[in-house]
Amino acid sequence: MLKKRIIPCLDIMDGKVVKGVNFVDLVDVGDPVAIAMEYEKQCADEVVFLDITASHEKRRTIYDLIERAAANLSIPLTVGGGIRTIDDFRRALACGADKVSINSSAVANPNLIAEASAEFGKQCVVVAVDARGDDVYIKGGREKTGLDLIEWVTTCEKLGAGEILLTSMVGDGTQNGYDIEMTKKVAESVNIPVIASGGCGKIGDIIDVFKQTNCDAALVASLFHYGMATVDDVKIKMKEAGISCRRV
Amino acid sequence: MIAIIDYNVGNVKSVLNACKRLGVTAVLTNSADEIVAADGVILPGVGSFGVAMKNLEKLGLISVLREYKKPMLGICLGMQILFERGFEGGEFEGLGLIKGDVKLIPTEQKLPHMGWNTLEKRDGDVYFVHSYMADYNEHTLDYCLYGDVKIPAIVGRGNVLGCQFHPEKSGKIGEEILKEWVALV
Numbered sequence: 001m002l003k004k005r006i007i008p009c010l011d012i013m014d015g016k017v018v019k020g021v022n023f024v025d026l027v028d029v030g031d032p033v034a035i036a037m038e039y040e041k042q043c044a045d046e047v048v049f050l051d052i053t054a055s056h057e058k059r060r061t062i063y064d065l066i067e068r069a070a071a072n073l074s075i076p077l078t079v080g081g082g083i084r085t086i087d088d089f090r091r092a093l094a095c096g097a098d099k100v101s102i103n104s105s106a107v108a109n110p111n112l113i114a115e116a117s118a119e120f121g122k123q124c125v126v127v128a129v130d131a132r133g134d135d136v137y138i139k140g141g142r143e144k145t146g147l148d149l150i151e152w153v154t155t156c157e158k159l160g161a162g163e164i165l166l167t168s169m170v171g172d173g174t175q176n177g178y179d180i181e182m183t184k185k186v187a188e189s190v191n192i193p194v195i196a197s198g199g200c201g202k203i204g205d206i207i208d209v210f211k212q213t214n215c216d217a218a219l220v221a222s223l224f225h226y227g228m229a230t231v232d233d234v235k236i237k238m239k240e241a242g243i244s245c246r247r248v
Numbered sequence: 249m250i251a252i253i254d255y256n257v258g259n260v261k262s263v264l265n266a267c268k269r270l271g272v273t274a275v276l277t278n279s280a281d282e283i284v285a286a287d288g289v290i291l292p293g294v295g296s297f298g299v300a301m302k303n304l305e306k307l308g309l310i311s312v313l314r315e316y317k318k319p320m321l322g323i324c325l326g327m328q329i330l331f332e333r334g335f336e337g338g339e340f341e342g343l344g345l346i347k348g349d350v351k352l353i354p355t356e357q358k359l360p361h362m363g364w365n366t367l368e369k370r371d372g373d374v375y376f377v378h379s380y381m382a383d384y385n386e387h388t389l390d391y392c393l394y395g396d397v398k399i400p401a402i403v404g405r406g407n408v409l410g411c412q413f414h415p416e417k418s419g420k421i422g423e424e425i426l427k428e429w430v431a432l433v
Contacts, residue, residue, distance in 0.1 A: 193362050
C-alpha cells in the first residue's frame with residue numbers, strides 16, 4: 001500500500017534555510033544540507049529545497065547546494081525556485097535533483113510543463129501552485145494571476161505535471177492548520193499526487209489533512225525547523241490515527 | 249569496479265552517488281570496453297522505454313548487454329528494458345533478458361505510482377516512481393500492492409536483477425539491497 005508522505009520543506013536564501021511567516025519576516029535557521037540529512041534520519045520521505053528569493057530577484061537556484069545535498073541524501077530531493085527554462089530543468093536534474101518544481105514560470109509559459117514532461121518524464125515535473133480561495137497567485141503570493149485554481153491544476157495535469165504542490169496563501173506561515181477545503185477540492189480534481197502545504201502548526205494539522213482530504217503528502221516547515229516535533233513524532237501519531245506511513 | 253551506463257536517460261548521477269556512499273568504486277560510462285572490463289554493470293534510468301532502447305542502440309550497447317555474463321542490475325526504467333517488449337507510447341523491443349512485457353499499470357488509482365510502498369516479501373518500504381510495470385511472472389522475486397494490483401518490484405533471472413523502485417533513493421533499506429547486489433559483484 002502506498003504510504004502518505006511527510007516532506008520537510010527548506011526555504012533557502014543565500015545558501016541558508018529560512019522560514020518565512022506569510023513570506024515576509026525571514027528567520028535564519030541553518031545549513032540546508034545538514035538539516036536535510038537530519039530529516040532523513042528522522043524518517044522524512046522526501047525533502048524539498050525552495051529557493052524563495054530566486055523568483056523575484058531573478059537569481060538562479062543554488063546548484064552547488066543541490067549537488068552537495070544529492071551526494072549525501074538517500075531519499076528524493078525536489079528543487080524549486082527560479083527554474084524558467086528546459087535548460088534550468090536539465091541543470092537541476094544533472095546536479096542530482098530528483099524532481100523540479102516550477103511556479104511562476106509555469107503560469108507565464110504553461111508549455112514549459114509539457115516540454116519538461118516530454119523531455120525528462122512527468123515524474124520529475126512538480127507544479128507548485130499558490131492559491132487563496134479560487135485564485136492562483138505567483139511571485140511568492142504578491143501577484144494575482146486571474147487563473148481559477150481548479151482550472152489551472154487540471155490544465156497542469158493535462159500538460160504533463162507529475163505532481164501538484166498546493167500552498168494555501170491563507171494558511172502559509174500562520175500555523176493555523178492546512179487549508180482542508182482547498183486541498184480537498186484540488187485532490188479530488190486531479191488524478192496525480194497532491195502535496196498539501198501552508199499552515200501546519202502542530203502534528204494534529206497533519207493528521208487532519210490526511211484524514212479529511214485525499215492528498216498524498218504533507219509539506220512541513222516551521223514545526224520541524226523550530227524543533228516542535230520530529231518527523232518520527234509525526235509518523236507515530238499517523239500510525240495511531242490509522243494513516244499508512246513509512247517507518248524505518 | 250562497477251560500470252554505471254550513461255545513456256542520456258537521467259538519474260544516473262544519483263546511482264553514482266549511492267555507490268560512493270557505499271564506498272564502491274564505480275564509473276559512469278557508455279564505452280563497451282569499459283562495460284565489458286567492469287565486474288558488474290548497473291543500468292539506471294528515468295525516462296521512456298523507446299528512448300532508452302534507441303539511446304542504447306545508438307551507443308552500440310544492445311548486444312554488449314544481451315551477451316553480458318557478469319552481474320547486471322537494472323533500476324526503474326533500466327529494469328523495464330530488461331524485458332522483451334515495452335508499450336509506453338508505442339511498441340518497442342527491449343533487451344529480452346527476462347521474459348515478459350512492460351505495460352501501463354492497470355489501475356484506476358493515481359499515476360504515476362509515486363512514493364513509498366512496501367516490498368511484501370521483504371517487509372520494507374522503498375521509493376517508487378513509475379506508470380508502467382512488468383508482467384508478474386516466475387521471474388518476480390518481490391512485489392508491492394497498488395490497490396489490488398501486484399506490481400513486480402524485484403525481478404531476476406540468472407545474472408540479471410532488476411528493481412522497479414529506486415534503491416538509491418530508498419533510505420537504509422535501499423542501501424541494504426544495493427549492498428547485497430554489490431556483494432555478488
